Amino acid sequence: SNSDELSEPPSGNENELRELVYQALEREGLINRLKAQLRVSVFKTIEKAANPNGIDTRSPLDDGMTGSICRALVFDWLEHSQLLYTQDIFKVETSGPKYPTPLTHTELLEQLHINLNQTKAQPILHLLLDQSTKQVSE
Numbered sequence: 001s002n003s004d005e006l007s008e009p010p011s012g013n014e015n016e017l018r019e020l021v022y023q024a025l026e027r028e029g030l031i032n033r034l035k036a037q038l039r040v041s042v043f044k045t046i047e048k049a050a051n052p053n054g055i056d057t058r059s060p061l062d063d064g065m066t067g068s069i070c071r072a073l074v075f076d077w078l079e080h081s082q083l084l085y086t087q088d089i090f091k092v093e094t095s096g097p098k099y100p101t102p103l104t105h106t107e108l109l110e111q112l113h114i115n116l117n118q119t120k121a122q123p124i125l126h127l128l129l130d131q132s133t134k135q136v137s138e
Contacts, residue, residue, distance in 0.1 A: 033084070039089060044092060065111065068103050069111055069112065071099075072102060072103040073123075074090065075087060076108065076123050109124070112128070
């Protein structure tokens with residue numbers, strides 16, 4: 001029966017195959033993505049359990065456009081830095097009724113008066129810091 005197969009210890013070949021599959025998935029980043037998705041799910045579950053009525057207990061974040069720009073800059077930096085798991089968690093933590101709809105990349109550039117062609121290779125935050133340090137040194 002099927003349950004007998006599960007209770008038998010895996011053979012050496014099965015262990016090697018499992019290890020090879022695990023290593024391949026790890027190389028492709030899938031293991032870390034799954035761990036991040038699990039963390040996000042755990043975070044959401046804990047938040048729902050702590051707040052069964054669905055009322056957001058976080059204080060209202062009425063920080064206007066400045067706050068929206070800051071969140072969009074962090075999101076852009078996480079994306080450029082390939083910190084996609086952190087980006088997923090950041091997205092969960094900064095969404096919901098207490099937060100405005102996130103700015104799109106284009107909206108962020110418009111708010112900061114930045115030309116789209118300037119930002120291809122680097123995070124917008126780096127561009128702003130470069131501009132800021134140039135102004136200071138002039």
